[in-house]
Amino acid sequence: MSKLVVISLLGGDLNRGFPVVTAQLWDVNQSFPMKFTGSLPAVPELGELYKRWRLLYEAVHYRLGSNHRIKVHSQDITNISVHDFDDVCQQLKASINGWLNSESFQNIERQLRTLLSPNDEIRVIFETNVALLHRLPCHLWNFFEDYPKAELALSNQEYTPPQIIRKSPTNKVKILAILGNSFGIDVEKDRSLLQNLAGAETEFLVEPTRREVDEQLWNHNWDILFFAGHSVSVADGETGQIYINQDESLTVSQLKNALKAAITRGLKLAIFNSCDGIGLARDLADLNIPQMIVMREGVPDLVAQEFLKNFLPAFAGGKPFYLAVREARERLQGLENDFPCASWLPVICQNPTTIPVTWQELCGRTSDTKSDSTKSKISTLKHNLRTILLSTAIATTSAISLRYFGVFEKAELQTFDQMMLLRPQEEPDPRLLIVEITEKDIQSRREITLGSKSISDNTLAQLLKQLQKYQPRVIGVDIYRDSADPQDQSNSINLASELSNENVVVVCKGKDSTYDPQGVKPPEGVPVEGQGFTDAIHDPDGIVRRQILMMAQEPSSPCETPHSLSLQLAARYLFYENITPELTEDYIKFGTKVIKRLKSGRSGGYQQGTDLGGFQILINYRNAYSPRISLADVLNGQISPDLVKDKIILIGVTANSSSDAWSTPYSGGQQYYQRIPGVLIQAEMTSQILSAALDKRPILWVLPYWGDILWIFGWSLAASLIVCRNRSFVSKSCIIIATVFILYGVCLVKIFVPGLWVPFIPSAFAVVTSSTVMLLADKKMNDNYLNIQNRKFS
Structure with missing residues (x-):
């Protein structure tokens, strides 16, 4: 089951703390979220530790000879060892967990852990305007280790739903791939991965001019915007720019109108497979694009290519967007002997008002199919609910009536x-x-x-x-x-x-x-x-x-x-x-x-x-x-x-x-x-x-009279629900028999331990009756379906 958690860190920073932190938990079936509050203390040392980590990260990669997609600037530290860098990594992870495990934040974490299951698919969005928080690798929070289907995303504090014009389905995912300044890096592997992607139609702009980029965004409908090349965040991550060729760079604000038009015409995902993309993400989020993938820091060629190679097939193969990103990100850990912290780099940026897009939705094939499927599911759900309630009511009323007139007394x-x-x-x-x-x-x-x-x-x-x-x-x-x-x-x-x-x-x-x-x-x-x-x-x-x-x-x-x-x-x-x-x-x-x-x-x-x-x-x-x-x-x-x-x-x-x-x-x-x-x-x-x-x-x-009624009703309802969830007649029959045996065992335990004599015979009668009604209802539904199919082909 898909869940959304939006954690809002408002009105503070690492030096002052966050006096008010809210967490909203959305269930796919809920119209309104559950909301919890807490706070986070000031941790100025965390910001300083991150800055030291980043400096050492660049120094280590420079020493290892990593070929970055952005040139590493002159290093302040040249004698750093990988071992020393590992120590700082552990300190950063411990510091992040210590902060998020602070007592003032525990109300939020306890509530989330109580309401969430490890099997849930969970989207966790950190909402803040503090650029430094966007840079922190908060996916290291041990919460994500306990919930293997959870993934972190970032969001600005302010957002609105994007205004999107519905377009005709094309059965293809339209990708605009900008291959920018490739000096010192290899973008051809990115090109090859996109060209071989099944179900996609990709337009490549190789080291384009600003005008060419602008025209493509204005004049065509795109589902995905992809960029590979050099990029950088400036002003401490507040803004970013991409190098589209060897002479020109662009900021998001310089493409603002064209990007807004592209988003309105259906652009749902931007992938910046380039260095230091936090600034780009913050700028583009202000235009309310549904979601993005960026790299937190400078990224080596092989890491960027490996992420794309793992993400695209998983996403195109039908895996949910967040799970595809997490899987591709975690697979980068195998490269960390040569590229330390590779699995820390990819991060999602999400507009919380939108639902993560699927590859099928990008193709445009599933609009009607999804609607029909939803209607079919709702119809089936209504039918099952009516059948369950009917079978439970019939079984419970019959059992109570027969018991009232003493039919079961001797057997009981x-x-x-x-x-x-x-x-x-x-x-x-x-x-x-x-x-x-x-x-x-x-x-x-x-x-x-x-x-x-x-x-x-x-x-x-x-x-x-x-x-x-x-x-x-x-x-x-x-x-x-x-x-x-x-x-x-x-x-x-x-x-x-x-x-x-x-x-x-x-x-x-x-x-x-x-x-x-x-x-x-x-x-x-x-x-x-x-x-x-x-x-x-x-x-x-x-x-x-x-x-x-x-x-x-x-x-x-x-x-x-x-x-x-x-x-x-x-x-x-x-x-x-x-x-x-x-x-x-x-x-x-x-x-x-x-x-x-x-x-x-x-x-x-x-x-x-x-x-x-x-x-x-x-x-x-x-x-x-x-x-x-x-x-x-x-x-x-x-x-x-x-x-x-x-x-x-x-x-x-x-x-x-x-x-x-x-x-x-x-x-x-x-x-x-x-x-x-x-x-x-x-x-x-x-x-x-x-x-x-x-x-x-x-x-x-013994239970009071109403207690016996609830007991019989409960077992009847449980039998109906269990039978409803199984399709095979043999499995349903086995379940009915197993339920009766379980009922007898529960009654036996009740009389052994607390000395409570609960009704077995009426409850067993209700279990068999409700299950039989469910079987007859399913048979009738299947017969009706076959009759409809026969009429179609006759």
């Missing part, structure tokens, strides 16, 4: 399970211990109980009393005790007393008028503060993926507590860590950790028909269950006190005969489908709260 939940299975297994939570009542424990204790109980009240009371000896932080009894056994007068341990301890939480189950009209009441005498409900929620496929932390109980419910067992256990444990929960309708806060609920109606993959009432969150399973010991081990004293001390103890039934078993996302991943005892799931629910508050382990969360 199954994909969620697959992603959970792909996560690495975590270590068990060491803060929890499960006391399990196994089938062996039940069978070995044939006790008289009231109702269908796994163990008697007496056994449970003994278990609690034994555990309390080991100083647990909190005990959760995940066994219903809605009826009491007949009292055993010989037993001194009372269950009600044990259950009333402050660190014990017992369970109950809320009444639900739809699914459970009865509910399960808590044991008699236990206050509401010591209760936690265990109402379980499973999805239509029977898998438990969510937990309820809080909910309002129905007025007639036997279970009155609004808090779940897992929340009660976690809150009591965290209380000893000096973390007190902040409970609200929409979030629960433990210290700095905020847990947000799934929104009622639509959250993540749950859409219409899913009850998300109460405070529900997703369960972030560890897939590594907490340590377990059996009832018998505790009662027989066969455990270490460290297993219990300061832990959360969960008491529950794991016997196969128990009906308290559930499916989890990991059930299908087992060798045999395995249902998990409820007490283990309660441990997972409790652990995830503790881990979130204490270990920064993520709670699984």
Whole structure:
């Protein structure tokens, strides 16, 4: 992409500095530029260093015997070595970079480097009226090393767009070549290069008179003005003159009217392949010629010829003007053993109001073609844009609508399970211990109980009393005790007393008028503060993926507590860590950790028909269950006190005969489908709260509804754009498949790291749908094109 940077150094000089420096960045697609400001400090030593460099440059070339196109005047220094000159060159380069890297200029450079890419084609114009700045080799600025397609040009401070009369195309580039005074130099090689240039028609004026030059400029249409011979800049580079023959020299002002007429009639480029052309460039720029190429200093024959030999074929071959100049200039570096600083000499002078001309434009062949091409590109761009927007809109609307009505819910939940299975297994939570009542424990204790109980009240009371000896932080009894056994007068341990301890939480189950009209009441005498409900929620496929932390109980419910067992256990444990929960309708806060609920109606993959009432969150399973010991081990004293001390103890039934078993996302991943005892799931629910508050382990969360829409829209749009940029049907098909795989990988990373469950199935559907619409649209466009072509040739 072509970019233009105009850096204006106004109102100063090297001795005073430039208090205001502006940089304007133009993009080919922008109507207005971006503008940045800075300043440059005074560097009087830079001017002195340049003057020393120039003196040594002439001395070195004189000593090496270089055949200049302008005679080198008597030298003030005759004992200079090439090594000494190299040192001065390095000093000059370092000084220029030090100046342009000064802190006051950094705002401009930082902005440019942020907005420009190394792959951009960049025209950098230094705009100033200070002649000395035009002489400085500012292409040595390290900015140009980092941007290989950037090239420097010079401009005066004042300019206007040239007034050009449109001419008829000739299919040839018209060149007026003035071969001036050739005393001591060889201009025939320049002539040969121009004569052999394909697509050009060159008129040669060999050592002409002023009148002959004037007549050619007035009476003919020229695209390029070329001069080879002797030239010089005078008055410190403020003005210049060319030697057209051995007796006459001309300044630009002496040809002013003729040159203005030539520019109006289409002259777009002047090439002065001669010495010291800065003064010529400054004079000619005042006439608003679009662009020029000049040599900064005295130039040896071979350097001038080599530059022309490399520039003309590249430019005529279609390479952009600035890139052709940079390439030809940089290739001169190979001559610098014999001609030091050869690659410093060529420089562009540009009118910033004009776009660099191309060889095809000079031929006049591309005016209509370019217009047609532009129209075709605009038409194609509009078609592609409409198709992209249409395909994205169709795909996104379809995906969101189908998702809204629950079409994708089952597939989304199954994909969620697959992603959970792909996560690495975590270590068990060491803060929890499960006391399990196994089938062996039940069978070995044939006790008289009231109702269908796994163990008697007496056994449970003994278990609690034994555990309390080991100083647990909190005990959760995940066994219903809605009826009491007949009292055993010989037993001194009372269950009600044990259950009333402050660190014990017992369970109950809320009444639900739809699914459970009865509910399960808590044991008699236990206050509401010591209760936690265990109402379980499973999805239509029977898998438990969510937990309820809080909910309002129905007025007639036997279970009155609004808090779940897992929340009660976690809150009591965290209380000893000096973390007190902040409970609200929409979030629960433990210290700095905020847990947000799934929104009622639509959250993540749950859409219409899913009850998300109460405070529900997703369960972030560890897939590594907490340590377990059996009832018998505790009662027989066969455990270490460290297993219990300061832990959360969960008491529950794991016997196969128990009906308290559930499916989890990991059930299908087992060798045999395995249902998990409820007490283990309660441990997972409790652990995830503790881990979130204490270990920064993520709670699984979802985007808001509008966030899901943007996510689906974004992937649909990306797929449309990628497919649009590829022409082959096979490549488009591969891209669609690759995009779906990339989407799955991104969703996997999201759920692995921040715990974010983003929609994969609807997004994949949107990717395939938008891509398919793009393919059908392209096919229709191609079919229409073939029909048009067939009609043309039928």
